[in-house]
Amino acid sequence: KAGVTQTPRYLIKTRGQQVTLSCxxxxxxxxxxxYQQTPGQGLQFLFEYFSETQRNKGNFPGRFSxxxxxxxxxxxxxxxxxxxxxxxxxxxxxxxxxxxxTFGSGTRLTVV
Amino acid sequence: xxxxxQDPGPLSVPExxxxxxxxxxxxxxxxxxxxxxxxxRKGPELLMYTYSSGNKEDGRFTAQVDKSSKYISLFIRDxxxxxxxxxxxxxxNSSNTGKLIFGQGTTLQxxx
Numbered sequence: 001k002a003g004v005t006q007t008p009r010y011l012i013k014t015r016g017q018q019v020t021l022s023c024x025x026x027x028x029x030x031x032x033x034x035y036q037q038t039p040g041q042g043l044q045f046l047f048e049y050f051s052e053t054q055r056n057k058g059n060f061p062g063r064f065s066x067x068x069x070x071x072x073x074x075x076x077x078x079x080x081x082x083x084x085x086x087x088x089x090x091x092x093x094x095x096x097x098x099x100x101x102t103f104g105s106g107t108r109l110t111v112v
Numbered sequence: 113x114x115x116x117x118q119d120p121g122p123l124s125v126p127e128x129x130x131x132x133x134x135x136x137x138x139x140x141x142x143x144x145x146x147x148x149x150x151x152x153r154k155g156p157e158l159l160m161y162t163y164s165s166g167n168k169e170d171g172r173f174t175a176q177v178d179k180s181s182k183y184i185s186l187f188i189r190d191x192x193x194x195x196x197x198x199x200x201x202x203x204x205n206s207s208n209t210g211k212l213i214f215g216q217g218t219t220l221q222x223x224x
Contacts (some may be wrong), residue, residue: 004155031208042157042217043200048210056211090155094210100146101212103155 002027004093004104012110019106025072025093026087031055032074033101034066037088045087049074078109086111115139115154116217118201127224131188133168133171135215138182142203142213147179150198159199160186178197 005024015053025032033056034046037053047057066076072093078085088108092101118135126130133147144163148156158176164167174187184203184207188195199218 027182033212035212035214043202043212043214045211045213050210055209058211092155092212096209100158100161101210102158103148103183105155 004091006089006091006107007105008107010088010089010108010110011039013081013112015031015081015083017081019081019109020075021089021109023074023076023091023092023093023104024048026102027030027104029093029095030072031094031096031101032068032072033092034058034074034076035090035092036105037090038086043090045082046076076112081111083111088096113119113138114216115116115213116203116215117203119218120216121159122219122221125191126219127193127222129191129222130142130197130223131191131220133186133201133218133220135184135203136182137203137213139205139213140182141205143206144204145175145184146202146212147173147175147204148200148214149195150200152197156200157222179193191204193218193222197215198223 031050033048048056048082068074069110088106094101116137147160150156165179172189176185198217200217202212
């Protein structure tokens with residue numbers, strides 16, 4: 001059974017650019033959540049999508065957005081990148097959102 | 113004050129020792145409690161998942177939840193060098209189904 005797949009694994013972007021990260025959940029999982037992980041703040045919740053609808057949102061500025069497609073694949077977008085957006089971005093999927101979440105290996109974003 | 117507090121360590125133990133990892137929390141609405149293990153440059157891996165209070169055992173791992181004290185623990189018996197990783201506690205309430213609140217993580221080193 002394939003796990004959660006995140007692409008790309010590494011990204012280097014310049015301040016002011018925008019970036020799109022992709023997440024393919026485990027087959028049959030309809031809930032996809034995104035997290036930002038930094039050494040200072042740890043793992044922080046960005047948003048959750050369930051059946052193409054945003055179900056929860058964390059305390060991040062509007063520059064962070066996401067969407068989910070009918071096949072449950074999800075993308076997150078960060079516009080007008082700032083140096084502080086450098087982090088490991090993790091995607092996690094669950095069959096319903098109530099049970100445990102399985103994480104991908106993440107996309108490491110570096111903003112220069 | 114963070115909703116979930118976890119001692120970052122590092123914690124260093126000899127091989128074969130019993131390891132105790134702990135988290136405290138302030139939100140009494142939390143109902144679901146998880147422990148994740150994260151190796152360097154990998155995503156978190158779900159180890160234990162418990163609902164409400166009580167104990168749960170899985171092989172060398174035992175998770176305990178004491179809701180009256182707002183305190184959760186993970187015990188690792190017969191620790192191995194391969195257990196060296198960062199251990200993250202996570203929790204959520206029953207309504208915010210996709211939003212996990214994480215502790216900062218405890219770095220564990222098991223020395224041969």
